[in-house]
Amino acid sequence: MTSSQLHLYGTSLSSRLIMGTALYPSPDHLTQSVKAGGAEVVTLSLRRETAGEGSGADFWEHIKALNVHLLPNTAGCRTAKDAITTAQMAREIFGTKWLKLEVIANDDTLQPDLFELVEATKELSSQGFQVFPYTTEDLGAAEKLLSAGAEVLMPWGAPIGTGRGLMNPYALRTMRSYFPDIPLIVDAGIGAPSHAAEAMEMGYDAILLNTAIAKAGDPVAMAAAFKLSVEAGRLAHQALIIEQRDMASPSTPVAGTPFFDLDNLN
Amino acid sequence: MLKINIIGAGILGLWQAYRFAKAGHQVHLLEQSETLFEKASSRLAGAMLAPFCESEASQKELIPHALKSLELWHEGPCEIHTNGTLIIAPPRDRIELISFAKRTIEHELVKSEKLSKLEPALEGRFDEALYYEREGHLAPRPAMETLLENIKKLNGQISLGFKGSLPHANYTVDTRGMGAKSDLKTLDKTLRPVRGEMVVVHLPDLKLHRPIRLLHPRMPSYIVPWPDDQYMIGATVIETDDDGPITLRAGLELLGSAFTVHPSFGEAKIIEFNAGSRPSFSDNLPKIVLEGDHIFVNGAYRHGFLLAPLLAEMVLAYIEEGVPIEGLFQ
Numbered sequence: 344m345t346s347s348q349l350h351l352y353g354t355s356l357s358s359r360l361i362m363g364t365a366l367y368p369s370p371d372h373l374t375q376s377v378k379a380g381g382a383e384v385v386t387l388s389l390r391r392e393t394a395g396e397g398s399g400a401d402f403w404e405h406i407k408a409l410n411v412h413l414l415p416n417t418a419g420c421r422t423a424k425d426a427i428t429t430a431q432m433a434r435e436i437f438g439t440k441w442l443k444l445e446v447i448a449n450d451d452t453l454q455p456d457l458f459e460l461v462e463a464t465k466e467l468s469s470q471g472f473q474v475f476p477y478t479t480e481d482l483g484a485a486e487k488l489l490s491a492g493a494e495v496l497m498p499w500g501a502p503i504g505t506g507r508g509l510m511n512p513y514a515l516r517t518m519r520s521y522f523p524d525i526p527l528i529v530d531a532g533i534g535a536p537s538h539a540a541e542a543m544e545m546g547y548d549a550i551l552l553n554t555a556i557a558k559a560g561d562p563v564a565m566a567a568a569f570k571l572s573v574e575a576g577r578l579a580h581q582a583l584i585i586e587q588r589d590m591a592s593p594s595t596p597v598a599g600t601p602f603f604d605l606d607n608l609n
Numbered sequence: 610m611l612k613i614n615i616i617g618a619g620i621l622g623l624w625q626a627y628r629f630a631k632a633g634h635q636v637h638l639l640e641q642s643e644t645l646f647e648k649a650s651s652r653l654a655g656a657m658l659a660p661f662c663e664s665e666a667s668q669k670e671l672i673p674h675a676l677k678s679l680e681l682w683h684e685g686p687c688e689i690h691t692n693g694t695l696i697i698a699p700p701r702d703r704i705e706l707i708s709f710a711k712r713t714i715e716h717e718l719v720k721s722e723k724l725s726k727l728e729p730a731l732e733g734r735f736d737e738a739l740y741y742e743r744e745g746h747l748a749p750r751p752a753m754e755t756l757l758e759n760i761k762k763l764n765g766q767i768s769l770g771f772k773g774s775l776p777h778a779n780y781t782v783d784t785r786g787m788g789a790k791s792d793l794k795t796l797d798k799t800l801r802p803v804r805g806e807m808v809v810v811h812l813p814d815l816k817l818h819r820p821i822r823l824l825h826p827r828m829p830s831y832i833v834p835w836p837d838d839q840y841m842i843g844a845t846v847i848e849t850d851d852d853g854p855i856t857l858r859a860g861l862e863l864l865g866s867a868f869t870v871h872p873s874f875g876e877a878k879i880i881e882f883n884a885g886s887r888p889s890f891s892d893n894l895p896k897i898v899l900e901g902d903h904i905f906v907n908g909a910y911r912h913g914f915l916l917a918p919l920l921a922e923m924v925l926a927y928i929e930e931g932v933p934i935e936g937l938f939q
Contacts, residue, residue: 369666370801371893374891401799402801
């Protein structure tokens, strides 16, 4: 994948940073942060927020004014059935087939319930949804999600909101090599820009995050920092990072070095 | 002496009316509800006077204004408690406490010994807390009553159930909250409702002396002691225009957090479940919007009680002395 554009279900994107819209100090902070981060896709939750009946809520108007692709999520759903109902409402309200499918197994870790996730992916894909499942690095689950109709996978870096970065880099590397042609997005657990750069250097296609920017001391500046780190990581991946070695290897060739000290010449 | 209409008898309107009446102007306070405070968002407020805690959400620029406003509260007629604020977190969420401390100023990390002196009821329940000594709180409904009595004493006129056209006046100060949404829209100011849900309980067996905020990664909450052994437990912050009754989930979460602070809350009697909307602009800060002799004061978000006296002072200075409305609240 050397193309600079990211392709998700046929949509081409220049930005590889996907931003959540929750937890910001104010809608103005959100707008400025999305601009600073250069995101072309934002996620938003249907649960409670923006789910007002009838005419669109003001917050939803605010999101529309961002003029970016919307990736509605099923945050807070605990069963496939619950997620499917939420997804159908999201499609109606937000007018998109895209769906970040999140089925949560456990309140303490917010880890995905892989069984329910596969079931909901199968059903929603058959209903024409373009599913972005929030999953783990488990390769078996990943294969089942792909055969259920998902064309993009979103493994976690660490549990949602923990900001711990890539807790299992080995498994994430394996997943990347195992699915070289599937768009893979690290979703959740990112805390610092270096975490995002690390995933991008591994060859991940994009980063999805929310808390790391929204709850930063200065969200707008942090969004700008993440934009740079995602671009740096991507560029580094394309530029082919050197292999690690055990022994030092001088960066300046020793052969031909003059014997005198250049500093003492004058 | 000027004739001043004040529309809306929430905390913003009451302070405007009180301040103008005190300055010797002829005030007419106009309120749409027949019953006082029936529709005011302020009746559901936590009414914490917490300049430092409220600046946690990236709004440090609010602090000097909030401190000035706090002084004005002290100079005013209402009873203010300055017992500080305590922030606590369950041991497993200790990181939230550290993070909150990092984002705010003027606090002290108190350990169990001092904590149990401040709030004996919490002895042995929490190992540490953040203590914001300079912060205060008040009982919102009694404070609103007190302001109203003072407006009457200062010969202010009050009309309840007000509809129709405004009486003649030199200036009108409009504090209608969401009621002014469409008028503000024509001035290119977008007001949105941010839903809040709260519970009031009665619990004579427990004595807490100051607002206690409980940090939690998903659902931070607070408990404010109210008069007559009541506690207000609040509050959700939800971006929706739904202004219907409190949901079961919000009720469970709020009651659960009170139970986490102290199991005695298990025996508390629930007096009130309520939900309402906080009128808010897109930066979540109040604004004074000038439209000739019609002055909108709106968008107090979570800061109505905290900033009401300052906003009144600013409008008064603008009208009496032409002091321009500049900066944060413009």
